[in-house]
Amino acid sequence: MNPRRPGFRQSARIALEDVRLSTALESATGRFRSARETAIAEFPGVEDLRDHFKHIREATVKDLGRHLRIFEESASAAGAQVHFAEDAAAAREVILDIVRKNGVKLVTKSKSMATEEIRLNHALEDAGIRAVETDLGEWIVQLAEEPPSHIIAPAIHKTKEQVAELFSAESGSGVASEISELTTHARLRLRELFLSAGVGISGGNIAVAETGSVVLVTNEGNGRMVTSLPRVHIALIGIEKVAPTWHDAGVWLALLARSATGQPLSIYTSVITGPKRSGDIDGPEEVHIVFLDNGRSRLLNTQYEEILQCIRCGACLNICPVYRVSGGHAYCGEDGEQSPYSGPIGAVVAPLLFGLDNFKALPQASTLCGACRDVCPARIDLPRMLLALRMDSVEAGLVKPLEAALERTTARVFSNEQLFEIAARFGRIGQRFLRVDLPEIAPRSFRKWWAEEGK
Amino acid sequence: MTADEKHSAFFNRLDEHARPASIPAFWKSIRRFDDRIARFRESQEAVKGRVIDVQGLGKAFQVIADVLAEISASRVVLNDEAPLDMFREADFNGVQFNRLADFRGDPAGWQTVCERADAGITSAEALLAETGTVICSSGPGKSRLVSLLPPVHIVICPVERFTTDIFTWLEARDGVWPANTVLISGPSKTADIEQTMSVGMHGPKKLVVIIYGEGDAKGER
Numbered sequence: 001m002n003p004r005r006p007g008f009r010q011s012a013r014i015a016l017e018d019v020r021l022s023t024a025l026e027s028a029t030g031r032f033r034s035a036r037e038t039a040i041a042e043f044p045g046v047e048d049l050r051d052h053f054k055h056i057r058e059a060t061v062k063d064l065g066r067h068l069r070i071f072e073e074s075a076s077a078a079g080a081q082v083h084f085a086e087d088a089a090a091a092r093e094v095i096l097d098i099v100r101k102n103g104v105k106l107v108t109k110s111k112s113m114a115t116e117e118i119r120l121n122h123a124l125e126d127a128g129i130r131a132v133e134t135d136l137g138e139w140i141v142q143l144a145e146e147p148p149s150h151i152i153a154p155a156i157h158k159t160k161e162q163v164a165e166l167f168s169a170e171s172g173s174g175v176a177s178e179i180s181e182l183t184t185h186a187r188l189r190l191r192e193l194f195l196s197a198g199v200g201i202s203g204g205n206i207a208v209a210e211t212g213s214v215v216l217v218t219n220e221g222n223g224r225m226v227t228s229l230p231r232v233h234i235a236l237i238g239i240e241k242v243a244p245t246w247h248d249a250g251v252w253l254a255l256l257a258r259s260a261t262g263q264p265l266s267i268y269t270s271v272i273t274g275p276k277r278s279g280d281i282d283g284p285e286e287v288h289i290v291f292l293d294n295g296r297s298r299l300l301n302t303q304y305e306e307i308l309q310c311i312r313c314g315a316c317l318n319i320c321p322v323y324r325v326s327g328g329h330a331y332c333g334e335d336g337e338q339s340p341y342s343g344p345i346g347a348v349v350a351p352l353l354f355g356l357d358n359f360k361a362l363p364q365a366s367t368l369c370g371a372c373r374d375v376c377p378a379r380i381d382l383p384r385m386l387l388a389l390r391m392d393s394v395e396a397g398l399v400k401p402l403e404a405a406l407e408r409t410t411a412r413v414f415s416n417e418q419l420f421e422i423a424a425r426f427g428r429i430g431q432r433f434l435r436v437d438l439p440e441i442a443p444r445s446f447r448k449w450w451a452e453e454g455k
Numbered sequence: 456m457t458a459d460e461k462h463s464a465f466f467n468r469l470d471e472h473a474r475p476a477s478i479p480a481f482w483k484s485i486r487r488f489d490d491r492i493a494r495f496r497e498s499q500e501a502v503k504g505r506v507i508d509v510q511g512l513g514k515a516f517q518v519i520a521d522v523l524a525e526i527s528a529s530r531v532v533l534n535d536e537a538p539l540d541m542f543r544e545a546d547f548n549g550v551q552f553n554r555l556a557d558f559r560g561d562p563a564g565w566q567t568v569c570e571r572a573d574a575g576i577t578s579a580e581a582l583l584a585e586t587g588t589v590i591c592s593s594g595p596g597k598s599r600l601v602s603l604l605p606p607v608h609i610v611i612c613p614v615e616r617f618t619t620d621i622f623t624w625l626e627a628r629d630g631v632w633p634a635n636t637v638l639i640s641g642p643s644k645t646a647d648i649e650q651t652m653s654v655g656m657h658g659p660k661k662l663v664v665i666i667y668g669e670g671d672a673k674g675e676r
Contacts (some may be wrong), residue, residue, distance in 0.1 A: 065470045066473065066475070068469070082460060084461070084465040086465060153646070158648070183656055190657065197618045211631075222644055224657075239469070243479070247625065248478060254621060267644060269637065271637070273635075282599055
């Protein structure tokens with residue numbers, strides 16, 4: 001396990017000094033950004049589509065209970081078993097129970113942030129069950145015993161040489177550091193496991209209420225393997241990921257991949273509606289869908305409800321000037337606990353779901369530039385909630401007294417013309433003695449300039 | 456707490472704050488493509504898929520023979536669906552065909568032949584022009600492993616099954632959903648190592664879509 005890094009500031013500093021990491025981050029997020037821009041621009045009426053989607057998400061989240069009940073009914077009718085877990089512990093228990101009942105010792109997993117959130121792999125390991133991540137990036141970080149550093153590109157921080165080392169250690173034989181060699185190696189190695197696992201665990205991008213279907217998107221095809229080959233399939237899904245109808249799910253799909261990777265659709269969009277039917281030759285005999293609350297219902301009807309409209313596309317990570325230099329691993333609590341969600345979405349959701357006390361530094365990790373709001377397919381006002389969380393921190397006394405006093409003073413000075421002029425005068429003199437690389441304070445304030453020359 | 460009590464406690468937390476809201480009417484697709492095959496091909500080729508359009512089913516089968524020869528396939532798995540039922544194995548010398556129809560009641564045996572096959576051939580229930588998407592469902596005669604386990608997936612589909620995009624497809628589709636439907640928009644790929652594109656991760660490394668028509672080859676209805 002990596003040494004635990006305390007707090008955002010400390011771990012961001014470590015990331016900033018890592019030249020290789022920052023190069024990888026900038027190139028990867030840059031690629032995602034331009035691909036997204038192209039894919040969004042190519043879709044006629046995309047701004048209307050986003051408004052439409054916002055409306056869908058807003059209305060769905062307002063009435064989650066109703067849509068989840070409809071899902072439960074339709075999924076049960078299709079032969080699936082639906083479970084509802086209040087918190088991480090309850091979700092782990094439900095899943096462990098199913099795995100144990102089936103006497104299974106090997107589980108294959110497709111990428112799921114929700115399973116990261118409940119630390120499922122550790123729970124399975126503790127119970128003597130081997131859980132193998134099968135998304136290439138997730139498998140790499142699992143072998144490295146690290147958490148994922150990006151929602152959709154978990155191993156963004158690894159070089160091919162590092163990957164070759166990990167694969168060689170795992171297989172006990174040398175693997176060359178060519179990318180094609182590495183993917184072929186992973187294909188063969190993981191194929192054996194796909195074929196022998198007794199349970200497949202996935203997340204779910206969308207839960208479609210009207211038909212009780214789980215929608216899962218992947219590019220590699222591991223999502224299809226995990227939901228087609230093992231005898232039992234378990235999907236863990238946050239309660240907010242429900243779409244009332246297929247019309248709504250269609251809009252969701254049209255925006256998801258475009259926002260995430262800039263693809264019009266991911267390579268595979270799987271729709272799973274219950275276990276195999278009579279007449280089907282293959283497919284799981286049992287399908288379980290576990291809905292996870294874990295603090296989400298607490299946000300309903302509060303100023304933070306809007307965050308439940310998120311579809312975890314990762315567009316806000318790629319655009320964020322803070323994420324782009326700090327990377328996903330920097331988003332951790334004061335005690336070093338890693339948040340599975342990073343970037344602007346992580347900075348809002350981690351304090352709300354896992355505690356503001358521990359994650360108080362994350363809402364500060366933003367310039368409030370608003371770029372995240374501009375790219376969000378659901379037009380979530382992330383900066384508004386980052387500010388609100390900062391206010392909550394002050395009210396809860398989580399900000400150091402000196403820092404709070406300084407900020408209060410600054411606010412007073414900046415909002416008062418005379419005080420501002422006096423401060424600027426002192427600043428101009430004081431600046432001469434400071435050895436800090438900052439632009440010089442203008443000889444004349446804007447107000448003065450306007451009064452004298454403007455109009 | 457009993458399971459029932461837990462269930463109602465779970466929903467009580469949600470219902471406490473419920474504010475009934477109406478979901479907006481559905482999104483009507485505004486996309487139009489003059490040449491749907493061209494758009495489909497463009498989308499597929501962008502992700503290294505291959506699209507071949509021909510006149511007539513006989514010609515389509517001939518193309519399958521060419522593709523199989525090209526990849527030196529000796530073992531092929533086949534779904535038991537139209538138009539594959541018209542397939543005459545005699546036309547393909549030296550290729551061993553395993554048909555789903557011969558494996559009813561033997562899922563383990565079927566999985567093994569799929570795992571060992573050089574190519575899997577299926578049809579598709581719909582083609583989405585916009586995204587270059589092939590839609591395959593599970594059901595009687597339709598295995599999900601044929602399009603998943605072999606290194607090459609060949610799709611043979613009549614041009615009439617073209618539709619514009621996901622919205623027009625969803626609007627037109629009716630009936631219950633099968634246990635599994637997959638929208639396939641290219642061969643399997645990954646960019647997880649150094650953001651470098653690599654085709655053929657877990658699913659098929661090659662995807663060949665053969666579209667056949669009788670009249671208009673442009674894919675217009």
